[in-house]
Amino acid sequence: MKLNGDLIMDEQKEQNNIRNKKSLIECRGVDVFYGDKQALFGINLDIGEKEVTSLIGPSGCGKSTFLRCINRMNDVIEICKVEGNIKIDNEDIYHPDVDVVELRSRIGMVFQKPNPFPKSVYDNVAYGPKLHGRILHKDDLDAKVEKSLERAGLWSEVKDRLGEPGTSLSGGQQQRLCIARAIAIDPSIILMDEPCSALDPIATAKIEELIDELKDNFTITIVTHSMQQAARVSQRTAFFHLGKLIEVGDTEKIFRSPDHEQTEAYVTGRYG
Template identity: 75%
Template sequence: MSIIENHTTNGQPFCKDPKLTARGVGVFYGEKQAIFDVSLDIGANEVIALIGPSGCGKSTFLRCLNRMNDTIDICRVTGAIELDGEDIYDPKVDVVPLRARVGMVFQKPNPFPKSIYDNIAYGPRIHGLAQSRVELDEIVEKSLQRAGLWNEVKDRLHAPGTGLSGGQQQRLCIARTIAVDPEVILMDEPCSALDPIATAKIEELIDELRENYTIAIVTHSMQQAARVSQRTAYFHLGQLIEVNPTDQVFTTPEHALTEAYITGRFG
């Protein structure tokens, strides 16, 4: 398998009311190119799923959207990504407020070695979102409630976050992200380290969060993409092959590669 020459993305990569727009995005790790000319819109208050075989560049693309790739020395991004019409790779843009607007949840739950309370309060504290202790308490409680974790942890807010179960830890990380009140939440295979029950809870949560947030989720599981997303983008070897409404992708895919993937011929 090699990359397809002169490929243009099939389906509907663009939408009317885009929150994030990517145009001709390429990513290089040193000499090696990992993403080729990806153009994609992410609409406001939609959940878009990025799927594709391992190493197809879906996570790399996701990490471009809040410039998490900046932390890797040799990584270089070309093309344009705009958030509400502002170029996020403009040299004048500070990544700090950008990341406050575009939050991220990672593959493996990564609670800080602090208490549950401090985990949630970390973001609001550094960004100066709360004027008082009462306000901070309120943010913590609300975030935990929205993440569906409040009832499980309200009696042990000052216990270490690392003591929670895997699913709880991941919901803690989502709560931590919500606490900063972002506009977009990026989720990089948030359930891959979790058991089915915990996964179901997170999926439920994603569905609820859609009301307020724009969500891009990278997933390995086609069922999960089908369950939580409105649109699905299929990546293959660093190229964006097809973007369509989720129902359509899983019933009548346009591109042969997409069909091959969803019917399980490779993955």
């Protein structure tokens, strides 16, 4: 058993090639099934600490499914079954003893469509901290909200509108509000599922800038359909195809000289 595991490790190191940072998330042989249909096939992927990893690939290739494995959001889907091994900070997150709620409180997530709660801007950001009871005093909470909005680059725009509903903001502002909301729970990891797909180019540029700043403090994994975005924001890129991880490596390498023909076809736009 041990031997087998080491073997997979070695294989993986080879595939993950040059790694200058220590990996925070380690996935080994992850299979995902929706009912009888298998969506992911034996994914082995390491995600480095405090860098941006982007997951690219054609629609339906399983990148979002993989992302949702990391904070166990797939548990919400009745028919979804996850097999294999995912470790965060050397802790197996699919171990029966793991408290899923606690796990999710350490991982922020930003969704495809901005989904601010039907509450005020302030309450949106304060939602997580209040929930976990980590902040008890109003002053501390105010400071937390301000800091989170500040880090999401939204404070100057909304500081006079904290009482207004989050849904009254523009699309780009809503998405940054969702990022602020995710930051407010002090996660070590932020997962982003096509965060810019519903936004215009200017709002997209702002989010990308933000991602670049956030990577100093957070481990970010982003699913994206835009190759340019992956190239702009990420240090490492993983290419998925039909539920399999085809190739992973430094972004530059993936886009300049990928090992696999399929990857090259995809990143040059000849396919997908």
